[in-house]
Amino acid sequence: MIKISNLHASIDGKEILKGLNLEVKAGEIHAIMGPNGAGKSTLASVLAGREEYEITEGTVDFDGQDLLELSTEDRAREGLFLAFQYPIEIPGVSNINFLRTSLNEIRDYKGEEQISAKDFLARVKEKSALVELDSKLASRSVNEGFSGGEKKRNEIFQMAMLEPKLAILDETDSGLDIDALRIVANGVNKLKSDKNATIVITHYQRLLDHIIPDFVHVLYDGRIVKSGTKELALELEEKGYDWIKAEVETH
Amino acid sequence: MAYTENELAKDLENQEYKFGFVTDIESDKAPNGLSEDIIRFISAKKKEPEWLLDHRLQAFATWKTMTEPSWAHVHYTKPNMQEICFYSAPKQTKKYESWDDVDPEMKETMKKLGISMEEQKRLTGVAVDFVMDSVSVATSFKSKLNELGIIFCSFSEAVQEHPELVRKHMGTVVPTSDNFYAALNSAVFTDGSFCYIPKGVRCPMELSTYFRINEGGTGQFERTLVVADEGSFVSYLEGCTAPQRDENQLHAAVVELIALENAEIKYSTVQNWYPGNKEGIGGIFNFVTKRGICERNAKISWTQVETGSAVTWKYPSCILKGDNSVGEFYSVAVTNNYQQADTGTKMIHLGKNTKSTIISKGISAGKSQNSYRGLVQIHKNATNARNFSQCDSLLMSDECGAHTFPYIECKNSSAKIEHEATTSKIGEDQIFYCQQRGINIEKAISLIVNGYCKEVLNQLPMEFAVEAQKLLEISLEGSVG
Ligand SMILES: Nc1ncnc2c1ncn2[C@@H]1O[C@H](COP(=O)(O)OP(=O)(O)OP(=O)(O)O)[C@@H](O)[C@H]1O
Numbered sequence: 001m002i003k004i005s006n007l008h009a010s011i012d013g014k015e016i017l018k019g020l021n022l023e024v025k026a027g028e029i030h031a032i033m034g035p036n037g038a039g040k041s042t043l044a045s046v047l048a049g050r051e052e053y054e055i056t057e058g059t060v061d062f063d064g065q066d067l068l069e070l071s072t073e074d075r076a077r078e079g080l081f082l083a084f085q086y087p088i089e090i091p092g093v094s095n096i097n098f099l100r101t102s103l104n105e106i107r108d109y110k111g112e113e114q115i116s117a118k119d120f121l122a123r124v125k126e127k128s129a130l131v132e133l134d135s136k137l138a139s140r141s142v143n144e145g146f147s148g149g150e151k152k153r154n155e156i157f158q159m160a161m162l163e164p165k166l167a168i169l170d171e172t173d174s175g176l177d178i179d180a181l182r183i184v185a186n187g188v189n190k191l192k193s194d195k196n197a198t199i200v201i202t203h204y205q206r207l208l209d210h211i212i213p214d215f216v217h218v219l220y221d222g223r224i225v226k227s228g229t230k231e232l233a234l235e236l237e238e239k240g241y242d243w244i245k246a247e248v249e250t251h
Numbered sequence: 252m253a254y255t256e257n258e259l260a261k262d263l264e265n266q267e268y269k270f271g272f273v274t275d276i277e278s279d280k281a282p283n284g285l286s287e288d289i290i291r292f293i294s295a296k297k298k299e300p301e302w303l304l305d306h307r308l309q310a311f312a313t314w315k316t317m318t319e320p321s322w323a324h325v326h327y328t329k330p331n332m333q334e335i336c337f338y339s340a341p342k343q344t345k346k347y348e349s350w351d352d353v354d355p356e357m358k359e360t361m362k363k364l365g366i367s368m369e370e371q372k373r374l375t376g377v378a379v380d381f382v383m384d385s386v387s388v389a390t391s392f393k394s395k396l397n398e399l400g401i402i403f404c405s406f407s408e409a410v411q412e413h414p415e416l417v418r419k420h421m422g423t424v425v426p427t428s429d430n431f432y433a434a435l436n437s438a439v440f441t442d443g444s445f446c447y448i449p450k451g452v453r454c455p456m457e458l459s460t461y462f463r464i465n466e467g468g469t470g471q472f473e474r475t476l477v478v479a480d481e482g483s484f485v486s487y488l489e490g491c492t493a494p495q496r497d498e499n500q501l502h503a504a505v506v507e508l509i510a511l512e513n514a515e516i517k518y519s520t521v522q523n524w525y526p527g528n529k530e531g532i533g534g535i536f537n538f539v540t541k542r543g544i545c546e547r548n549a550k551i552s553w554t555q556v557e558t559g560s561a562v563t564w565k566y567p568s569c570i571l572k573g574d575n576s577v578g579e580f581y582s583v584a585v586t587n588n589y590q591q592a593d594t595g596t597k598m599i600h601l602g603k604n605t606k607s608t609i610i611s612k613g614i615s616a617g618k619s620q621n622s623y624r625g626l627v628q629i630h631k632n633a634t635n636a637r638n639f640s641q642c643d644s645l646l647m648s649d650e651c652g653a654h655t656f657p658y659i660e661c662k663n664s665s666a667k668i669e670h671e672a673t674t675s676k677i678g679e680d681q682i683f684y685c686q687q688r689g690i691n692i693e694k695a696i697s698l699i700v701n702g703y704c705k706e707v708l709n710q711l712p713m714e715f716a717v718e719a720q721k722l723l724e725i726s727l728e729g730s731v732g
């Protein structure tokens with residue numbers, strides 16, 4: 001699905017990603033953990049195509065394509081989805097209008113017909129039920145005045161609507177109450193198939209009780225410094241990051 | 252394909268005017284310059300009654316004593332009145348009974364504007380009074396309106412056919428001495444529109460006029476008068492666009508609205524005149540006086556989407572004379588490149604329980620300057636007057652300017668006045684968010700801007716709102732490569 005090799009990226013002359021390697025295959029769920037400021041959101045932004053970052057070295061292969069050559073919108077149209085750590089408000093633009101525009105742009109790119117109003121609304125109904133999103137939120141302005149948790153849930157709703165190949169969830173669990181956490185995790189699990197993959201960025205092992213990852217990686221100082229399975233998350237929860245930092249330093 | 256805020260801003264500056272073309276219809280024009288003789292020439296050309304000529308001459312005398320205002324936040328070279336042609340009429344002055352008779356070239360012009368008449372007639376049932384230069388050349392749907400006693404015709408025709416109505420109302424809301432440009436208009440206006448809705452009649456269709464400046468160097472001085480008699484309702488649409496020109500063209504219109512007891516007038520404008528090229532050369536000077544008066548329980552609602560002109564100076568206003576009367580002003584003003592707009596409204600509360608609402612959305616791009624200037628005036632007897640104002644500015648570049656000048660004069664302590672203002676920059680985050688959902692940058696900007704203007708666009712009649720959205724898109728789209 002995606003193969004990141006020796007990725008270096010900097011912003012304002014400061015190197016944030018320093019030779020990052022990661023491979024995610026279809027059907028897999030990967031969790032990325034790591035201390036604040038390690039570069040997790042940076043990785044997500046770079047993959048999504050945020051222009052501020054300069055890629056100085058490395059390659060990213062996305063389903064046989066050179067991801068870094070694609071424009072931001074074409075990456076999205078090819079099936080890369082980013083659930084934002086801080087979802088953006090767009091006043092005056094309804095969630096519905098936003099999603100319909102998005103969906104149709106993606107379909108247009110693939111040479112498919114525009115979705116009919118009927119099919120669209122049916123899909124909205126189905127997917128909002130899946131993530132138990134209050135139907136009122138669907139017709140309100142994009143994220144405007146949404147509570148923190150509602151914003152996160154809205155990201156998962158959008159993901160469900162767009163059915164991406166690769167979804168990157170950047171701390172979607174933070175700010176969610178216990179029930180919402182379960183709902184969001186359920187949503188992710190239900191959407192899981194052998195054709196798509198998910199990267200979950202999180203600080204908390206409790207999310208991983210609900211979304212069982214195939215692999216857990218530790219991102220520290222711009223690199224994946226340790227990889228393991230679910231047990232690694234438990235170990236991190238218990239011991240923190242100091243031992244990892246120490247390990248890295250001695251190498 | 253890198254896209255930073257600055258690149259975006261640069262792209263916006265490259266936006267060339269899309270409606271720049273000149274229709275080649277032989278004109279019957281006056282020699283350049285302004286004098287009593289020219290005014291007599293215009294009046295004679297139009298076979299006007301004596302009282303109107305007197306009205307013009309008196310306005311001219313007043314105008315000569317006045318100087319051009321300079322308080323607005325705009326800078327431009329003052330037009331030389333002696334270089335302007337004050338009258339130009341298409342040669343073919345015969346009236347058309349049906350659209351089939353209309354000059355094919357004129358139809359072509361309308362097509363370029365994206366408003367084919369056939370389409371309009373068929374789809375929207377809009378009656379259109381199309382002003383090409385100074386003389387109205389076509390009027391439609393007349394018979395249907397006739398049945399209801401509604402008068403909708405060119406101003407010149409109204410002078411001939413309904414002189415008593417014109418004489419009674421003209422100049423009562425905007426007196427000739429009101430300001431420099433209103434006085435000038437009163438002296439030299441050539442044509443415009445007249446509309447009268449009789450007592451208790453709800454006009455069943457949107458009345459629409461498309462103005463267009465066509466002859467190089469011809470100043471346009473339209474005059475519009477809308478009278479809604481007691482208990483009547485009318486929705487009036489005004490839209491315009493002009494051909495590309497290198498010299499500045501002066502436009503000084505006067506619009507007067509009269510809403511008698513229990514009447515309601517909705518007046519919507521989409522303004523898209525040539526704004527000058529991206530170096531700031533050429534473009535229309537748009538100095539407009541628009542004002543309405545409300546009698547008891549009456550309501551006047553101004554909605555405008557302003558995207559054109561090099562310099563705009565325009566304050567559609569309401570005099571809330573009658574008790575319980577309501578004034579509204581909804582505005583979107585877009586400036587790009589070197590455009591300058593100083594626009595806003597005046598709400599004059601005279602009667603008791605009068606209410607006004609002001610929603611102004613400014614969008615500035617390029618090196619443009621966009622100012623909101625508003626006055627809310629509560630007079631002594633205006634007990635329980637209410638005003639709510641919201642003035643938002645959206646910046647698209649680092650080099651443009653947005654300014655807000657709200658003035659409040661309150662002489663009655665029972666008044667309640669609320670004012671809110673915000674300034675924001677179009678967010679790179681918002682654009683990125685849209686792009687991450689597969690929406691390209693042009694669509695993203697259009698989506699964000701339309702969302703920002705929603706409260707105003709919602710006020711427009713459906714078909715006009717669509718046109719307005721298209722205009723906003725055209726005014727702000729970049730050439731993404
Ligand atoms: N414009 C910038 N200039 C310099 N440094 C920046 C800039 N933007 C981000 N950074 C730095 O990049 C580093 C990585 O940030 P990033 O947001 O990727 O961290 P993170 O791993 O997601 O952290 P968190 O767990 O807090 O979300 C941080 O040290 C941050 O301060």
Ligand SMILES: [Mg+2]
Nearest residue numbers: 040041042085
């Ligand atoms: Mg982060």
